[in-house]
Amino acid sequence: MRNPLADKVVEIKPSGIRKFFDIVTEMKDAISLGVGEPDFDTPWHIRDEGIYSLEKGRTFYTSNSGLKELKEEICHYTKRKQGVTYDPNHEVLVTVGGSEAIDIGLRAMLNPGDEVLIPQPSYVSYEPCAVLAGGVPVIIELKGENEFRLTAQELEDAITDKTKVLILPFPNNPTGAIMERKDLEAIAEVIRRHDIFVMSDEIYAELTYKEKHVSIVEIEGMQERTILINGFSKAFAMTGWRLGYACGPREIVEQMTKIHQFAIMCAPTTSQYAAVEALRNGDDDVKEMRMAYNQRRRYLLNAFREMGLECFEPFGAFYVFPCIKEFGMTSDEFASRFLAEEKVAVVPGTAFGNCGEGYLRISYAYSLDNLKVAIGKLAAFVERLRAEK
């Protein structure tokens, strides 16, 4: 029989997280700090709206690009938060999570051989999506000494005449790094000069703990060359609802909508009704969750300080990214031993790119009580490693 598979797909490496997932799932009493989703339930009034939509029989497709009301609310929200205006009829597309927007955005923009700049460590799907879209991923290795921000120089050095799109993943998973206005202004100049496009994945925009999140689209001349991706998963604790969106220039969004129309038809209707409620009345919930995350973030940073574990202060998302280079082990070795000996799961930094070597991603989407138990075990483990040396 002929090989039924496409080489392009077979050559994609499976996610590095998989291995840990399999081990942890087997271990009955393991504590996990490896989760990339909020621990909060979706606020009740949002769930209630989803239920109500079902009761009313709103069980049909919506228009391909999404419910009109939702697209309008997305535009109000983006205006309110970022101060930029989008046309709900032509510049917004409601997608199945931010993930779908990443996929179809790249497919809409890339010609074979176009280079996509991907700063790493970052979310696991940019690289495979770029490959599947016929592009060539070019990795920019972000550095701990820059707090894992993207600098203008790093960007400049990575650009060639084939570069078409820069992916901008901030606030960042797994590092928790953010880009402040001054950082964005510096890279925006390079982006404009080289005439490249930006895919800005701002799924963690609501979760910043320093200045209010600044989007690249707020910087002069950037809105017209940026696809802004956001969604409901992290801000409103709605991961399972699978709902995100993309805002961008009409000509790109139209082509994305075409792919979405043929591949997906439309995002889940129930989720769209719930999301309208989230945008209309969810600000207080977000504020409350952000406050809780920030308390945990401070707790962890202080705990690392006390155990002498090096960690830059991350100001976004719900991850900390401590450095374990002092132990002379790879991230994978450290995480494997920690799991075997203390039954606590963390994700090796290398799951998010080679330059994550020497780091761990620790999620604080857990209650303080849970974090305390896990951190106690980390402290004991670190002490034991130091004694061994």
Added chain:
Amino acid sequence: MREELLAIVERNSRIDLKELAVILGVEEIDVVNELAALEAEGIICGYHTMIDWEKTSIEKVSALIEVRVTPQRGQGFDKIAERIYKYPEVNSVYLISGGYDLLVTLEGKSLKQISGFVSDKLSTLESVLSTATHFILKKYKDHGTVLTKKYEDTREKVTP
């Protein structure tokens, strides 16, 4: 920090000061001073413990009592409210808008004790027009805490 501090101690008044300082991102001495100020201003009025008496072998009966009263000239409802809250078995007294005036919550050892209080003491007060007593059969949620179910983490253990 005041609002955040209050939100935390409202849920957990036993949290230690050092930890409170860490999670608020301030110095311990600032927390101590702020708590002292909140107590002095009467904003923090006490540190209570939530107990689910149902799970003990100790008998307790709670009731909500709706009370309609005649307000008194010059003093409105305050005088009569004061008369009622002075009884130690009374847990809380609220002035309420709507169909009745005062909502009184009460805790006693038995049904008999509570009904005795209502018939002998409460309804005999001169300005009390009528009472309606509701006994609490089961507490599902109290002070923002669900009493009937324990939180269970149903997320996948590791996700990107």
